[in-house]
Amino acid sequence: MAPESPTTIATNAAEFTVSEIAGAIKRSVEDQFGYVRVRGEVSGYRGPHSSGHCYFSLKDERARLEAVVWRGTFSKLKFKPEEGMEVIATGRITTFPGASKYQIVIDAIEPAGAGALMALLEARRKQFAEEGLFDADRKVRPPFLPRVIGVVTSPTGAVIRDILHRLTDRFPVHVLVWPVRVQGEESAGEVAAAVAGFNALAPGGTIPRPDVLIVARGGGSLEDLWGFNDEKVVRAVAASTIPLISAVGHETDTTLIDFVADMRAPTPTAAAEIAVPVRSELLAIVDDRSRRHFAALRRLLEGRRSEVRALARALPGPADLVAPSRQRFDLATARLGHALARATASHRRRLDGASARLRPASLDQAVKRQRRSLQDLHLRAGQRLVLETRRARRQFQQCGERLTPATLTRAATTQRKALDDVARRLEPCYRRTTGTRRDRLDAAWKLVEALSHQGVLARGFALVRDDKGRAVTHAGLVAPGQALTLTFADGDVGAVASGGGAGRPQPKPKRSGPKDPSDQGQLL
Incomplete structure (x- = not known):
């Protein structure tokens, strides 16, 4: 009996398709x-992914597990996965027949304890610090x-x-509240x-x-405050110009926003105290400085008043200021009559000398x-006139030869314009x-009238x-x-003198005071 071929070996093992095997493993x-x-x-x-689903792996030191988060579940996750973050994922284990692998379909994810969150927080803090978001020179006091x-x-x-x-207790201001979930x-x-x-x-x-x-929230655990460690919040606070x-x-x-904010308050109440001063204290300071200001101003005025009084006592009185001028005026008045007489005599002598020189013979x-x-001048002028006439006739003849009607017209026009100008x-x-000249003549005439005896x-x-x-001039x-x-x-x-003076006129005694108006001399 011939041996059977390997392809025709009889076996009682059940036969499955690939899909049946994959489905059985999946179940x-x-x-x-x-x-x-x-x-x-x-x-x-x-x-x-572009589809909205999220694919990554969970691993430890010895194994690796593929993970997937469907789009509807990813939008509801309280904590989003991040590279290198240790998490606890809740879901169901299943297989993916198309790649012959098993995976976990995650329904919820959370950090693996406070230690993981603190490690993530420290990593973010270092990242933002390296970017310069925590630098003190970019912060504004x-x-x-503030008004609002x-x-x-x-x-x-x-x-x-x-x-x-x-705020109401310290300094009431206008407050705008932007409601958010904290x-x-x-x-x-x-x-x-x-x-x-x-x-x-x-x-x-x-x-x-x-x-x-003011970004404020009450106390809570690290997980409760985790939203304020989010990168979007930190960068929004860093970009704030207010x-x-x-x-x-x-x-x-x-x-993290405590590091990037311009100022950090330990509590929301303390933030209100930092934002506004105490109104009553400001009023007290203003009142105190106002009193000190008026007291200093009063002392300054008193000092200036004392200085003015001291300077006023050193000044001479009005009578003392006018006395030298009054004395000079009286002295000039006393000398005016004698000076006028001397000037008249001097002018008379000059007039007599001039009249003496005017004799018929001279x-x-x-x-x-x-x-x-x-x-002589007439003779020379005649001779000069003849010479100038001859020279002018020659020049006139030369000019006549050069003159044409067009030249005359231009010259006449030019001369007319010059004459008009x-x-x-x-x-x-x-x-x-x-x-x-009229003003000078009027002034001279007024002077003549003032000096004339007719006035x-x-x-x-x-x-x-x-x-x-x-x-x-004398009686x-x-x-x-x-x-x-x-x-x-x-x-x-005409008149006849009924009496006469006794002898030659005597000089009048000098007077220091004003003249008597009745002392005008004897006319008759």
Whole structure:
């Protein structure tokens, strides 16, 4: 009997397809494990796929487990997976027949204890510190007295009531509240949007732009405050152009926005105290400085008043200031009469000397000299006239030869324009010159009138002359019965002296005081 071939060996093993095997394994794995909690380190995380699903691995030091988070589940996760983060994933173990591998379909994920969160927090802190988000030189001090304060917090918690109550006690200001959730997976996005929204307000708009922002939340565990460690919140606070005060948790709680904020408050109530001063203290300071200011001003005025009084006592009185000028005026008045008499005598002597030189013989000689000089000038002028006439005739003939009608026309036009221009300038010049000469003539005439004896006669005085026409200036020069002529302003009157002076006129004694108005001399 021949042996059977290997391909025809009889066996009682059941025959399965690949799909049947894969399905059987899938059912066995799912029935055996169902829902499990797996602890491991996230590896190969690259964020959600374009489909919205998320694929990565969980590993420990000896094994690796593929993981998948469906799109609907990923949006509801409280904590999002991050590369290198140790997590506890809750889900069901299943297989993927298309790749002959098993995996966990995650329904929930959480950090593997506080130690993992602290490690992640420290890693983020180092990252932001290296980027310079915690540098002190980029932080801005909040204004001393803001007019509008923006608060990012929950509108229903005790935090907002504590802040408003503290602001009312210290310094009431306008408060804008941007309501957000301060716990949960949506809190980070809402807080970041609130900070960005306050910064987007335009100055002077319908909604006033805050001068300072307060991000506040009450105390809680590390997981409760985790939203304030989110990268979106940290970068929104760093990008804020409005000074921001972080007031998250109690004094012992620390979040990343505490490092990037312009100022950190240990509690929300302390943030309100940092944001505004105490109004009553400001009023007391202003009152104290006002009193000190007025006291200093009063002392300054008293000092200046004392200085003015001391200087006033050193100044001379009005009478003392006027006395030297009054004395000089009296002295000049006393010397004026004598000076006038001397000046009159001097001018009379000069006039007598000039009249003595005017004799008929000298005048006749002067006329003869001038006549001879005039005849000589006439002779030379005639000769010069003949020469100039000949020269002018030659020039005229030369000019006539050069002149043509066109040249004459141009010359006439040019001369006419020049003449018109001269005429325009001559008229105002004539008016100015005439006005100046008229003013000088009026001034000279006024001086003549002031110095003329006619003005004296018009005031009621008379000029006394003897029969020879000479002026009689002293009563002692008049003899009894002497014929006199009295010249008034409107004419002459003859008179005879009824008495006369005794001898030659005597000089009058000098007087230091003003003259007696009645001492005008004797006319008759």
